[in-house]
Amino acid sequence: MELEFGRRLNLLTGDNGLGKSFLLDIAWWVMTGKWPAELNPKLTSGKVALPTDKKLKAEIDFSFSAASTTKDYTGTFESRGQSWTVPQGRPAHPGLVLYALADGSFAVWDPARNYSKAKTAEGQGRPPAYVVSQKEVWDGLQREDGTWLCNGLIRDWSSWQKEKGRAYESLISVLEVLSPSAIEKMVPGSLTRISMDDVRDMPTLLMPYGQEVPVVHASSGMRRIISLAYFLVWCWQEHIKAKDLLGESSDGVAWDEHTDASTAISGKRPVANVANAVFLIDEVESHLHPKWQRTVIPALLKVMDQLTDAANLQLIAVTHSPLIMASVEPLFDQTEDAWFDLDLVDNAVELTRRQYARKGDARSWLTSEAFDMKSGYSIEAESALDDAARALSDEQLSNAEAAALEQRLRAVLSDTDPFWMRWRFVSEKKGWQL
Numbered sequence: 001m002e003l004e005f006g007r008r009l010n011l012l013t014g015d016n017g018l019g020k021s022f023l024l025d026i027a028w029w030v031m032t033g034k035w036p037a038e039l040n041p042k043l044t045s046g047k048v049a050l051p052t053d054k055k056l057k058a059e060i061d062f063s064f065s066a067a068s069t070t071k072d073y074t075g076t077f078e079s080r081g082q083s084w085t086v087p088q089g090r091p092a093h094p095g096l097v098l099y100a101l102a103d104g105s106f107a108v109w110d111p112a113r114n115y116s117k118a119k120t121a122e123g124q125g126r127p128p129a130y131v132v133s134q135k136e137v138w139d140g141l142q143r144e145d146g147t148w149l150c151n152g153l154i155r156d157w158s159s160w161q162k163e164k165g166r167a168y169e170s171l172i173s174v175l176e177v178l179s180p181s182a183i184e185k186m187v188p189g190s191l192t193r194i195s196m197d198d199v200r201d202m203p204t205l206l207m208p209y210g211q212e213v214p215v216v217h218a219s220s221g222m223r224r225i226i227s228l229a230y231f232l233v234w235c236w237q238e239h240i241k242a243k244d245l246l247g248e249s250s251d252g253v254a255w256d257e258h259t260d261a262s263t264a265i266s267g268k269r270p271v272a273n274v275a276n277a278v279f280l281i282d283e284v285e286s287h288l289h290p291k292w293q294r295t296v297i298p299a300l301l302k303v304m305d306q307l308t309d310a311a312n313l314q315l316i317a318v319t320h321s322p323l324i325m326a327s328v329e330p331l332f333d334q335t336e337d338a339w340f341d342l343d344l345v346d347n348a349v350e351l352t353r354r355q356y357a358r359k360g361d362a363r364s365w366l367t368s369e370a371f372d373m374k375s376g377y378s379i380e381a382e383s384a385l386d387d388a389a390r391a392l393s394d395e396q397l398s399n400a401e402a403a404a405l406e407q408r409l410r411a412v413l414s415d416t417d418p419f420w421m422r423w424r425f426v427s428e429k430k431g432w433q434l
Contacts, residue, residue: 001351006338009301009328010316013370014342018349020318021045021102024280027316029075030062031094031278032109032129033086036101040131040141044103045282054079065276065312066092095276096308097129098235102282102318104134104224106231112242137227138216153215153230158191158201167237174229174307178299180292184208186225220287225296236307276312279304285321290362293323298331322365329358341369381412385419392426402432 003023012020025046029035036046051058058077063070071092075084097109109129132141132150140152151159160168168188175186189204189212204212205222215226279300285293297317304313319325328337339356342349352369359365363376375382384405391397391405406423413419427434 001349003340003351003353004338005314005316007312007336008314009297009332009337010314011325011328011337011339012316012318012342013320013325013339015344015372016320018342018344020342021282022049024099024101024282024316024318025049026060026062027278027280028097028099028107028109029084030060030073031064031097032114034128036099036105036107036131039107039127039129040105040133040136042133042136043101043105043131045101046099046105046107046131048083050082051077060084064092064094066094093275095278095312096235096239098231098277098279100228100231100279100281102286104137104227105132106137106227107131108231108235110235110239110242112239112246112248134227137231150234153227154200154202156234157188157203157215157230161188161191161203162201167233170236170307171229171233174233174303175226177303178225178229178296180289180295186222186229189213221289221292224287225292228300232303232307276314277304277308278314278316280316282318284317284319285324290323293321294327297324297328301331320371322362322368322371325365325368325370326359326362329360332356339370343369343372378412384408384412388419388423392422397430399432399434402427402430403434406434 005027012023014020025035026049028046029049035048037043038048060075061073062075063072065071075086077084093111093115094109095111097107099107101107107129114126114129127149130141130149136150136152138153140148140155141150142148156167157171160171172188175188179185185208187206189206191201192204192212192214193199194202194214194216202214202216204214205218205226206212215223218226281300284296284300288296297315300317301313301315304315317324325339334356337356339354341352341354343352344350354369359368365371366373366376375385377385388405388409391402409419409423
């Protein structure tokens with residue numbers, strides 16, 4: 001299996017179990033040298049890839065654009081060590097690599113924080129990457145010695161809100177861009193407490209119906225987007241702070257003091273500048289309402305583009321949603337974007353780079369090569385329509401058989417289904433008494 005990603009937007013489709021998440025895991029490993037679950041065993045996905053037949057040689061050949069050149073490597077699976085070989089010496093610099101896994105966990109490889117092999121003041125090495133489980137995204141990630149690697153959404157959001165500084169302005173802006181519509185904007189509410197046994201100040205969202213709902217009580221879809229927004233802002237903020245601590249340039253780090261949040265996200269000065277940035281996201285539509293599915297990819301591209309000054313920005317997303325595929329029709333560029341589809345053919349998985357063509361609506365995408373559905377009907381309606389289509393050309397069909405078939409159709413089709421026009425026309429022509 002071989003693929004070459006597009007420079008900007010990449011979409012991966014295919015049935016469950018064919019390897020879409022596996023390809024994202026490989027992409028992460030290629031650029032960071034570690035599998036996500038190697039760095040955090042609490043993850044339920046992102047495990048080390050294992051060849052099916054250990055007696056056969058297994059290799060992963062890969063190439064990616066590093067900071068100043070293109071790097072080519074071959075990774076080989078070592079059966080005795082149950083691990084993959086990685087290139088010796090200082091690793092190539094792939095730029096900023098972000099990974100949103102399907103189980104709600106996140107991973108980031110930051111050239112400012114993970115590239116160095118220098119020791120901390122306590123004698124520990126810098127983490128190979130930051131990998132946080134779904135729970136740790138919200139509550140924080142600690143080392144074994146008790147030091148915090150990530151404060152978590154609840155603590156960071158509340159502290160940013162109290163400070164009312166650049167991080168909070170950035171969070172407000174990202175939430176606004178990722179909102180499903182201009183009417184249903186995600187707006188932070190007041191800080192609150194939800195329990196006498198939890199002394200943390202809890203962020204809230206001001207809902208469209210006027211109530212402030214603690215973020216931990218928000219819907220699954222909102223929590224998905226909230227965590228995405230936090231993760232992106234946290235990555236940029238920590239990247240900036242690391243650059244400052246290293247005494248390196250942080251041009252384009254922030255916006256002017258008098259610039260409001262909407263201008264900060266919409267325009268002129270990015271939060272961080274890196275040579276390359278890659279964002280891997282699995283099941284991008286997870287938990288999202290259909291109207292949100294139509295906006296999430298364009299919104300993520302906008303947020304990524306405006307948070308960072310990366311010369312090369314790449315988004316690689318796995319999806320099972322026809323609405324996701326339809327939503328990118330206005331922005332898909334054949335010269336720098338790509339769509340890859342996995343299919344089971346003769347008991348083997350095949351990967352195909354398909355030609356992306358506008359289909360107009362989600363229903364057309366549902367029956368496309370992306371999802372291989374015969375129709376958008378229920379299984380029962382689809383079966384009845386197939387039988388009815390054959391019946392219309394059957395010269396021997398009796399009136400009783402036609403009447404029975406009509407009863408089946410009435411049980412599964414709406415009164416306004418377009419098939420009824422064809423059915424009525426042929427019924428009258430054949431003289432069926434229905």
